[in-house]
Amino acid sequence: MDFDIDNIRKDFPILQLKIRGKSLVYFDNAATSQKPTAVIERMAKYNRSENSNVHRGVHWLSQLATDAMENARETIREHLNAQSIEEVIFTKGTTESINLVASSFGKAFITAGDEIVISEMEHHANIIPWQILCQEKGASLKVSKINPDGSLNIDHYKSLLNSRTKLVALAHVSNVMGIINPIKELIHLAHQKQIPVLIDGAQAIPHTNVDVQELDCDFYAFSAHKMYGPTGVGILYGKKKFLEAMPPYQTGGEMIDQVSFEKTTFADLPFKFEAGTPMIASIIGFGEAIKYINNIGIATIEAYEHQLLDYGTKKLSEINGLTIIGTHKPKAAVISFILDGIHHYDAGSLLDQMGIAVRTGNHCAQPLMKYMHINGTIRASFAFYNTKQEIDLLAEAIVKAQTMLL
Amino acid sequence: MTIQETKENIIEEFELFDDWMDRYNYIIEMGKECEGIEEKYKTKQYLISGCQSQVWLSAEYKEGKIIFQADSDAIITKGIVQLLMRVVNNRTPQEIINEDFSFLDNIGLKEHLSPTRANGLSSMIRQIKLYALVFKTKEEQKQA
Numbered sequence: 130m131d132f133d134i135d136n137i138r139k140d141f142p143i144l145q146l147k148i149r150g151k152s153l154v155y156f157d158n159a160a161t162s163q164k165p166t167a168v169i170e171r172m173a174k175y176n177r178s179e180n181s182n183v184h185r186g187v188h189w190l191s192q193l194a195t196d197a198m199e200n201a202r203e204t205i206r207e208h209l210n211a212q213s214i215e216e217v218i219f220t221k222g223t224t225e226s227i228n229l230v231a232s233s234f235g236k237a238f239i240t241a242g243d244e245i246v247i248s249e250m251e252h253h254a255n256i257i258p259w260q261i262l263c264q265e266k267g268a269s270l271k272v273s274k275i276n277p278d279g280s281l282n283i284d285h286y287k288s289l290l291n292s293r294t295k296l297v298a299l300a301h302v303s304n305v306m307g308i309i310n311p312i313k314e315l316i317h318l319a320h321q322k323q324i325p326v327l328i329d330g331a332q333a334i335p336h337t338n339v340d341v342q343e344l345d346c347d348f349y350a351f352s353a354h355k356m357y358g359p360t361g362v363g364i365l366y367g368k369k370k371f372l373e374a375m376p377p378y379q380t381g382g383e384m385i386d387q388v389s390f391e392k393t394t395f396a397d398l399p400f401k402f403e404a405g406t407p408m409i410a411s412i413i414g415f416g417e418a419i420k421y422i423n424n425i426g427i428a429t430i431e432a433y434e435h436q437l438l439d440y441g442t443k444k445l446s447e448i449n450g451l452t453i454i455g456t457h458k459p460k461a462a463v464i465s466f467i468l469d470g471i472h473h474y475d476a477g478s479l480l481d482q483m484g485i486a487v488r489t490g491n492h493c494a495q496p497l498m499k500y501m502h503i504n505g506t507i508r509a510s511f512a513f514y515n516t517k518q519e520i521d522l523l524a525e526a527i528v529k530a531q532t533m534l535l
Numbered sequence: 536m537t538i539q540e541t542k543e544n545i546i547e548e549f550e551l552f553d554d555w556m557d558r559y560n561y562i563i564e565m566g567k568e569c570e571g572i573e574e575k576y577k578t579k580q581y582l583i584s585g586c587q588s589q590v591w592l593s594a595e596y597k598e599g600k601i602i603f604q605a606d607s608d609a610i611i612t613k614g615i616v617q618l619l620m621r622v623v624n625n626r627t628p629q630e631i632i633n634e635d636f637s638f639l640d641n642i643g644l645k646e647h648l649s650p651t652r653a654n655g656l657s658s659m660i661r662q663i664k665l666y667a668l669v670f671k672t673k674e675e676q677k678q679a
Contacts, residue, residue, distance in 0.1 A: 472609035474588040
């Protein structure tokens with residue numbers, strides 16, 4: 130399919146919005162992406178004409194809803210190239226996916242004296258669940274260092290892997306800097322020592338092809354809302370051998386086989402990990418978002434976003450007093466920067482006045498900020514519906530903000 | 536000038552501005568002019584931590600009035616802090632307790648006061664009111 134940016138933009142109704150009388154320039158895609166009409170309409174259609182609870186009713190509507198939800202699971206399975214739908218668990222999002230593993234894998238496999246390895250560039254969602262687990266179990270959290278250019282220090286990472294290491298949890302792409310970690314290599318290094326690996330894929334899967342079998346990761350966590358789907362739903366991919374050995378995360382309806390007051394036996398995968406009524410409309414919307422992505426082609430999206438990244442990097446680098454944080458390549462389409470003598474809050478507030486949406490602050494990555502000796506950045510994160518003209522507007526707006534603030 | 540007159544003055548000043556740039560230039564100017572807080576108060580004890588910007592606030596009670604000092608690491612936040620100081624400084628505890636700060640809506644700064652904005656300003660207003668309440672209670676105990 131040819132990439133026609135004008136047509137693409139028409140697919141996203143929110144992009145027509147005027148903010149304070151100016152056309153919206155939405156560069157906060159790493160926080161959440163916008164939703165195409167196809168997703169919005171699919172969810173509305175479900176609520177209008179398919180709504181029913183899933184997996185338990187014998188009636189016509191319930192079967193319709195169940196089929197729609199399970200078709201979405203199959204669409205997602207195929208997108209990830211997971212071996213079976215048993216390995217595709219619906220969660221609330223990346224955070225819950227990671228918490229699920231911390232809780233259930235932790236119960237089954239982590240004991241006192243064990244070690245869990247993460248990195249200095251992780252989002253808080255991939256730090257705190259492990260910190261709490263380690264505290265509970267008497268295990269210790271080992272933090273792999275990064276280099277000044279934002280890349281992972283692989284020698285240090287290697288030195289942390291030993292016979293006590295029971296799990297590695299790493300970001301595929303840094304949410305602050307957009308740097309892409311060489312996760313295939315990092316997974317391979319852990320596997321050489323029989324250590325399973327969880328990948329936080331929240332910032333990667335919207336922008337690049339993820340094949341869980343090729344990566345050979347043991348867990349892969351991500352959210353729908355960062356990949357043009359709705360909020361409130363995400364995925365935990367897990368290898369069947371681990372998911373089978375892990376106890377349920379939450380208990381209740383939907384996830385049981387037999388219940389008596391003496392004993393409950395649990396349902397098979399993936400339902401064992403899906404207690405309660407799921408976010409049916411959102412899951413179906415998520416399936417639609419993946420179809421939308423595949424219709425354009427993830428390689429096409431990646432190539433176009435790369436053009437935006439290169440253009441944006443060049444354009445922003447030309448601005449006096451602007452420093453990009455995280456320059457290591459390869460990168461996803463994220464540019465985090467600081468401005469000499471200007472607080473990120475001030476810059477973000479003025480950009481907002483000019484109709485430009487960026488994220489400012491520490492981006493839920495305080496340890497990374499500490500390492501970089503900064504208190505926050507301004508982050509522009511691109512999606513395939515953004516344009517070079519919008520980047521020009523950003524660059525002009527930054528210069529204007531500098532003039533006002535300095 | 537009463538608290539009401541000060542607020543009306545501020546609203547009038549902002550009515551002169553045609554667009555957001557004038558408004559923000561004025562706030563930035565105020566931020567630059569703001570004397571800030573004495574160094575001795577720039578400690579954790581007086582810090583109101585926001586996710587985005589930080590605010591420091593101290594208060595003294597003199598002859599029935601409260602004297603605040605405040606500062607921020609972000610210039611826009613500091614400008615708004617300065618604006619708030621014009622309203623709350625040298626007032627009695629009761630005047631501050633009665634103030635709802637809704638005048639900020641009238642000058643187009645509402646979004647900066649949202650608790651979700653995490654710039655420390657909404658926490659600062661809470662803290663200003665808390666100081667007022669404490670000074671009022673102390674005064675009442677003294678008189679009792």
